[in-house]
Amino acid sequence: xxxxxxxxxxxxxxxxxxxxxxxxxxxxxxxxxxxxxxxxxxxxxxxxxxxxxxxxxxxxxxxxxxxxxxxxxxxxxxxxxxxxxxxxxxxxxxxxxxxxxxxxxxxxxxxxxxxxxxxxxxxxxxxxxxxxxxxxxxxxxxxxxxxxxxxxxxxxxxxxxxxxxxxxxxxxxxxxxxxxxxxxxxxxxxxxxxxxxxxxxxxxxxxxxxxxxxxxxxxxxxxxxxxxxxxxxxxxxxxxxxxxxxxxxxxxxxxxxxxxxxxxxxxxxxxxxxxxxxxxxxxxxxxxxxxxxxxxxxxxxxxxxxxxxxxxxxxxxxxxxxxx
Amino acid sequence: xxxxxxxxxxxxxxxxxxxxxxxxxxxxxxxxxxxxxxxxxxxxxxxxxxxxxxxxxxxxxxxxxxxxxxxxxxxxxxxxxxxxxxxxxxxxxxxxxxxxxxxxxxxxxxxxxxxxxxxxxxxxxxxxxxxxxxxxxxxxxxxxxxxxxxxxxxxxxxxxxxxxxxxxxxxxxxxxxxxxxxxxxxxxxxxxxxxxxxxxxxxxxxxxxxxxxxxxxxxxxxxxxxxxxxxxxxxxxxxxxxxxxxxxxxxxxxxxxxxxxxxxxxx
Ligand SMILES: Nc1ncnc2c1ncn2[C@@H]1O[C@H](COP(=O)(O)OP(=O)(O)O)[C@@H](O)[C@H]1O
Ligand SMILES: [Mg+2]
Numbered sequence: 191x192x193x194x195x196x197x198x199x200x201x202x203x204x205x206x207x208x209x210x211x212x213x214x215x216x217x218x219x220x221x222x223x224x225x226x227x228x229x230x231x232x233x234x235x236x237x238x239x240x241x242x243x244x245x246x247x248x249x250x251x252x253x254x255x256x257x258x259x260x261x262x263x264x265x266x267x268x269x270x271x272x273x274x275x276x277x278x279x280x281x282x283x284x285x286x287x288x289x290x291x292x293x294x295x296x297x298x299x300x301x302x303x304x305x306x307x308x309x310x311x312x313x314x315x316x317x318x319x320x321x322x323x324x325x326x327x328x329x330x331x332x333x334x335x336x337x338x339x340x341x342x343x344x345x346x347x348x349x350x351x352x353x354x355x356x357x358x359x360x361x362x363x364x365x366x367x368x369x370x371x372x373x374x375x376x377x378x379x380x381x382x383x384x385x386x387x388x389x390x391x392x393x394x395x396x397x398x399x400x401x402x403x404x405x406x407x408x409x410x411x412x413x414x415x416x417x418x419x420x421x422x423x424x425x426x427x428x429x430x431x432x433x434x435x436x437x438x439x440x441x442x443x444x445x446x447x448x449x450x451x452x453x454x455x456x457x458x459x460x461x462x463x464x465x466x467x468x469x470x471x472x473x474x475x476x477x478x479x480x481x482x483x484x485x486x487x488x489x490x491x492x493x494x495x496x497x498x499x500x501x502x503x504x505x506x507x508x509x510x511x512x513x514x
Numbered sequence: 515x516x517x518x519x520x521x522x523x524x525x526x527x528x529x530x531x532x533x534x535x536x537x538x539x540x541x542x543x544x545x546x547x548x549x550x551x552x553x554x555x556x557x558x559x560x561x562x563x564x565x566x567x568x569x570x571x572x573x574x575x576x577x578x579x580x581x582x583x584x585x586x587x588x589x590x591x592x593x594x595x596x597x598x599x600x601x602x603x604x605x606x607x608x609x610x611x612x613x614x615x616x617x618x619x620x621x622x623x624x625x626x627x628x629x630x631x632x633x634x635x636x637x638x639x640x641x642x643x644x645x646x647x648x649x650x651x652x653x654x655x656x657x658x659x660x661x662x663x664x665x666x667x668x669x670x671x672x673x674x675x676x677x678x679x680x681x682x683x684x685x686x687x688x689x690x691x692x693x694x695x696x697x698x699x700x701x702x703x704x705x706x707x708x709x710x711x712x713x714x715x716x717x718x719x720x721x722x723x724x725x726x727x728x729x730x731x732x733x734x735x736x737x738x739x740x741x742x743x744x745x746x747x748x749x750x751x752x753x754x755x756x757x758x759x760x761x762x763x764x765x766x767x768x769x770x771x772x773x774x775x776x777x778x779x780x781x
Contacts (some may be wrong), residue, residue: 277528291619310533
């Protein structure tokens, strides 16, 4: 096997071209979940795949992690082809799926030792590795308890550690919605863990439904819409494009409402309300109000919201994302 | 060297399927030791079956000449009945694995389907052997007096282990076939039923005519005949070899079928 020290590194930790995948549904026409998805994750970077439920995030991760195959398209992970070099990809990556994959009846320690043994470590090496990971993920106190007694956050951390047992570091990490269903405190803790991985030089592909999470953690964010990337850039790039806040205006007349619907990202005809993207700064809100209603007669009231993922989608894509 | 260049992550030696299977067997055993209800049940049930057959039905069943008591006749049948029951738990365990995310974890650690199933089967075999020893012990307490030679004992152990392994692997395949652990345990019913239409508990001649063909040619019968003959120190002809051929055949089919099923379930 060629070693990276003697040869040049591949340009990307993860590279996918034209990944397409459909699921047939017993008689019904097949649903195209991924449609020519292209991805490039530079090594040592944290990349967020942002999208609502049903966007195809898990499917993309499962293809890249070799757990399922694409109908067409190619992908290389850590320099290995996901189809031709499946075993090599598996040994190079760490995967934390959307649902924790640990043995409930085994203790945290037993789980980690087992995983480490499966990656080929000897019994003593596996014991040391398990101890090290329990320490690193702050699970030492709970090491001897069955995993079924763990909280959601602890289970996630154990799952992350499990993915790490035998992988070389810095490696390539896949984290599928690592914080979905966690309380705010556990979410913060998990963010710390991801930052820790990044500091060690890991390449991370994480999926999330939360703009804020992508913003906090990722160097680059890609918006997944209808199976392909609708927009991609740094958090700042995207925020520039989607604003980040929404100014909801309750208008005084139907005419004013109709005049503004074209640029609105939120509509409520019954209440004559439109929502417009803004960065939320006083300067921008004031400028927006002045521009829309120079005479000061058309706006009754206003409220300012943080942009939701739906707003981001509306701003960057044509349609409201379908909630599965 | 293609221009795509070297891999980013250098890899160590990959462990082989045998390492994987032995780690998986350790896991299954640990988990079954922890499930104390199921464990007690799997040890108590064989003993209960033994006592029920000997004391409830024993007086009513005519086994024909040559057996001092029903216990001398029925031990092989109880052993295989227990092997069936014990093996059936494999289906539930495999089905539980398929339901949770753990199989994805194993796959992402590059563990194949066959080693995962082999681990379950190995653990099932160890559990069953404990139950078997227990059944022998209780049988001896209630009057079973085996007269097997050393080579006879060896062949008894070989036939028993072969059947336990084969039935466990069939059960593992059923676990892959079933969509839920509950369904899996339902599907294994037929396996526990198989010893009844054989010479396990009563001579085949006493059964209705239409059953003879099946009873004489089904896989449990040669196992019963060879275990009974060997344990009582009587000539068994080629029955043990027929039994081992059946076990080998069933195992081969089960391994092949479960390989295919595993691939379908994890597509
Ligand atoms: N194994 C499968 N069989 C059929 N449909 C599937 C399967 N896996 C996912 N899907 C469908 O594909 C779509 C995308 O799913 P998924 O990749 O899980 O999205 P996300 O992770 O972004 O929520 C959904 O509509 C889902 O129902
Ligand atoms: Mg998902």
